[in-house]
Amino acid sequence: MSTNATMEKPSVDELKAHLAKEQETVVSYEKKLQYLLADFENLKKRTELDVQNGVNSIIDEIMLKFLSIYDDFVRAKEALAKQKVNTQGLAAILKNMNSFLTEYGVTPIAALGEIFDPKLHESISVKEEPALDNDTITAEIRKGYILQNRVIRPSLVEISKTTKTDLVGENNG
Amino acid sequence: MAKIIGIDLGTSNSAAAVMIGGKPTLIPAAEGTTIGGKAFPSVVAFTKDGELLVGEPARRQAVTNPIGTIMAAKRKMGTNHIFKVNGKEYKPQQISAFILQKIKRDAEAFIGEKIEKAVITVPAYFDDNQRQATKDAGQIAGLEVVRIINEPTAASLAFGLDKTKQDMKIMVFDFGGGTLDVTIMEMGGGVFEVMSTSGDTQLGGTDMDKVVIDHIVETFRKNTGIDLSKDNAAMVRVREAAERAKIELSSVMETEVNLPFVSYDQTSGPKNLEMKLTRSKLEELINPIVERCRPSVTKALEDAKLSPSDVSKIVLVGGPTRIPLVRRFVASVMGKEPESGVDPMEAVALGAGIQAGIIAGDVTSDIVLLDVTPLTLGVEVLGGLREPLIERNTTIPTAKSKIFTTAADNQTAVTIHIVQGERPMASDNASLGSFNLSGIPPAPRGIPQIEVKFDLDANGILNVTAKDLGTQKEAKITITASTKLSKEEIEKLKKDAELYAEQDKKKKEEIDLKNEAESYIYTTEKLINQDLKDKITQEQGIKVTNAVKELKDVLEKGPTEIKSKLDALKTIVNEISTELYKNVTPPQGSGQQADAGSQKNTGDGQNTQTTGTAQ
Numbered sequence: 001m002s003t004n005a006t007m008e009k010p011s012v013d014e015l016k017a018h019l020a021k022e023q024e025t026v027v028s029y030e031k032k033l034q035y036l037l038a039d040f041e042n043l044k045k046r047t048e049l050d051v052q053n054g055v056n057s058i059i060d061e062i063m064l065k066f067l068s069i070y071d072d073f074v075r076a077k078e079a080l081a082k083q084k085v086n087t088q089g090l091a092a093i094l095k096n097m098n099s100f101l102t103e104y105g106v107t108p109i110a111a112l113g114e115i116f117d118p119k120l121h122e123s124i125s126v127k128e129e130p131a132l133d134n135d136t137i138t139a140e141i142r143k144g145y146i147l148q149n150r151v152i153r154p155s156l157v158e159i160s161k162t163t164k165t166d167l168v169g170e171n172n173g
Numbered sequence: 174m175a176k177i178i179g180i181d182l183g184t185s186n187s188a189a190a191v192m193i194g195g196k197p198t199l200i201p202a203a204e205g206t207t208i209g210g211k212a213f214p215s216v217v218a219f220t221k222d223g224e225l226l227v228g229e230p231a232r233r234q235a236v237t238n239p240i241g242t243i244m245a246a247k248r249k250m251g252t253n254h255i256f257k258v259n260g261k262e263y264k265p266q267q268i269s270a271f272i273l274q275k276i277k278r279d280a281e282a283f284i285g286e287k288i289e290k291a292v293i294t295v296p297a298y299f300d301d302n303q304r305q306a307t308k309d310a311g312q313i314a315g316l317e318v319v320r321i322i323n324e325p326t327a328a329s330l331a332f333g334l335d336k337t338k339q340d341m342k343i344m345v346f347d348f349g350g351g352t353l354d355v356t357i358m359e360m361g362g363g364v365f366e367v368m369s370t371s372g373d374t375q376l377g378g379t380d381m382d383k384v385v386i387d388h389i390v391e392t393f394r395k396n397t398g399i400d401l402s403k404d405n406a407a408m409v410r411v412r413e414a415a416e417r418a419k420i421e422l423s424s425v426m427e428t429e430v431n432l433p434f435v436s437y438d439q440t441s442g443p444k445n446l447e448m449k450l451t452r453s454k455l456e457e458l459i460n461p462i463v464e465r466c467r468p469s470v471t472k473a474l475e476d477a478k479l480s481p482s483d484v485s486k487i488v489l490v491g492g493p494t495r496i497p498l499v500r501r502f503v504a505s506v507m508g509k510e511p512e513s514g515v516d517p518m519e520a521v522a523l524g525a526g527i528q529a530g531i532i533a534g535d536v537t538s539d540i541v542l543l544d545v546t547p548l549t550l551g552v553e554v555l556g557g558l559r560e561p562l563i564e565r566n567t568t569i570p571t572a573k574s575k576i577f578t579t580a581a582d583n584q585t586a587v588t589i590h591i592v593q594g595e596r597p598m599a600s601d602n603a604s605l606g607s608f609n610l611s612g613i614p615p616a617p618r619g620i621p622q623i624e625v626k627f628d629l630d631a632n633g634i635l636n637v638t639a640k641d642l643g644t645q646k647e648a649k650i651t652i653t654a655s656t657k658l659s660k661e662e663i664e665k666l667k668k669d670a671e672l673y674a675e676q677d678k679k680k681k682e683e684i685d686l687k688n689e690a691e692s693y694i695y696t697t698e699k700l701i702n703q704d705l706k707d708k709i710t711q712e713q714g715i716k717v718t719n720a721v722k723e724l725k726d727v728l729e730k731g732p733t734e735i736k737s738k739l740d741a742l743k744t745i746v747n748e749i750s751t752e753l754y755k756n757v758t759p760p761q762g763s764g765q766q767a768d769a770g771s772q773k774n775t776g777d778g779q780n781t782q783t784t785g786t787a788q
Contacts, residue, residue: 053201075433076433079434082437083443119204122232122234125236135221158405159237
């Protein structure tokens with residue numbers, strides 16, 4: 001009988017141990033819940049940022065495609081001017097395109113005569129020019145653009161070097 | 174819990190990933206997305222003024238500052254090579270450290286907390302020296318390298334191959350911008366062991382770009398006599414157009430390279446480059462390069478003493494593997510389709526991120542291990558259609574409910590048949606069980622409101638309750654096997670859904686039409702026999718009855734017949750109603766026209782599609 005009674009009625013120590021274990025479980029669940037809530041909050045913030053970045057990258061993509069068509073118009077105007085064709089109409093179209101670009105915050109990067117800056121420009125050729133400072137931009141091969149602080153297209157440029165020795169290198173593994 | 178990042182420190186490009194919300198996420202480079210996607214070029218440069226450039230800015234000045242630019246430092250890792258720049262000397266691990274430092278900064282900006290630990294990937298063939306050098310690079314950059322893992326292992330993790338719990342042989346075909354690495358591994362108990370490696374350090378996507386560019390330039394020269402290769406500005410455009418064409422031809426069969434005013438001829442004026450490029454032409458051009466991959470695959474198999482059939486999974490890594498010809502080539506050599514579903518450009522970084530997450534406890538923690546339901550759960554409704562309640566890929570636990578109604582007058586019981594799958598016909602999906610809700614008070618069809626609730630708990634156990642909102646009477650069933658389908662069964666059901674999509678759509682439309690016709694017959698008969706009994710002429714009555722009969726006669730026939738008879742009936746009913754209401758102000762909320770027209774939605778947001786069949 002006494003054995004049965006012990007089995008049915010656990011001692012205070014056992015109860016305490018049991019309680020402690022349960023409390024531990026509660027604490028671990030609370031901690032997990034906190035992490036979960038924090039994760040969720042962070043995810044919400046991250047999602048907002050991702051949406052913004054997603055929108056920006058689509059705008060950049062569209063603008064880049066537009067810029068390549070814009071470039072074609074500029075080339076057309078230049079080519080036709082060489083042939084002494086009236087380009088007034090084309091000039092008007094380009095004017096409209098320019099205001100469109102300005103409206104959306106697309107600004108051209110200054111290049112010609114500037115000192116080369118790899119954050120804005122990409123150099124694709126080099127010219128020996130002792131009279132100029134090293135890394136002066138001597139030709140703009142393709143115009144670069146900034147859209148709201150983002151370089152969406154770096155300027156492609158030719159830069160100057162004072163001597164030929166600056167042009168030899170062997171550091172590509 | 175401090176985050177650990179995973180880093181793919183590549184020869185040409187590098188990228189990093191971190192676990193966010195239980196998923197590996199690529200860390201974008203601070204300077205934004207470039208041609209390489211979220212990865213950035215593994216280029217380090219020092220300007221004349223001693224300024225350090227890493228990544229995209231370093232690449233932009235590489236052509237004109239070769240002496241101060243260091244590319245592919247990874248190839249010198251573990252050697253005594255010294256890079257000399259502006260009178261200073263750098264070991265390869267110091268150069269790699271500059272790249273890792275940039276990754277650390279970008280990651281901290283992206284995650285918003287300090288990053289001190291990382292997992293870095295290395296090629297499977299890296300020896301101890303090279304691995305130690307990689308660890309040292311991490312340390313110099315202020316990162317504790319908690320583990321170095323093989324790139325092919327990381328890629329396999331990204332594809333989830335470790336989760337298959339099966340012992341298998343895996344081939345990883347890593348075709349990058351400038352190198353090819355073929356690795357064969359054995360996986361057992363979640364542990365990957367390299368069996369053989371092979372490759373070609375001078376073969377990659379850039380070779381493909383070159384042949385496409387050459388083809389465009391050569392074609393233009395043949396047509397116009399003008400050599401564009403001497404013209405920097407033109408070549409920039411040709412290169413970009415070739416790259417774009419190559420990418421486009423991975424998804425379409427033909428594309429156009431269109432470069433207006435690409436050149437100017439003093440005598441004949443401006444010249445435009447316009448040419449069509451087909452996928453077959455592209456494949457003809459790049460095939461010799463793809464064929465050069467064959468010896469590496471053969472050698473890897475030989476060294477591992479395996480035949481292609483011994484390899485059970487193939488993982489593709491690197492941008493060029495997106496090209497259909499490359500995929501086909503690998504599939505034909507190996508006799509099976511490669512794995513898909515992960516961007517091959519991101520696989521290594523994502524896998525490194527997963528490994529980092531496992532070490533940080535992000536992955537094994539049950540907080541983030543929320544399961545999703547692999548297939549849609551729904552009930553069967555009138556005409557044998559399936560009405561989805563819980564869509565596939567919904568994270569569980571979740572609960573959804575919908576209101577249904579009866580299909581016949583005085584129907585006192587409904588059968589709730591629960592199905593799982595992606596196809597619109599209930600019978601084409603897996604049946605999970607069914608039960609009846611009886612004791613619904615007799616009422617005309619469409620009147621009783623029966624709420625069906627699906628409650629799917631975290632263990633995938635589905636509780637379905639059907640409740641008559643009028644009497645609060647309810648019945649329920651518990652289904653324990655709702656997520657217990659094997660991976661193969663799930664895949665089969667998904668494949669079937671794709672395979673039969675067209676056919677199923679047609680069938681669903683037919684049944685929807687039949688349901689609409691039956692519903693229209695019901696309301697029309699009710700209209701002329703009860704509501705409008707005394708208001709219409711005998712002639713009108715006969716006309717409608719005949720039209721109803723004609724529609725009833727074709728119900729079991731094709732959709733064309735049903736459609737024409739239904740339209741005919743609608744016209745007659747409309748004529749009668751127009752005449753009836755000609756001189757009467759329409760009473761508010763009569764709604765008969767709406768009832769007659771459609772039974773699908775009463776406009777109050779409740780779904781009134783009818784369930785089951787009358788008992």
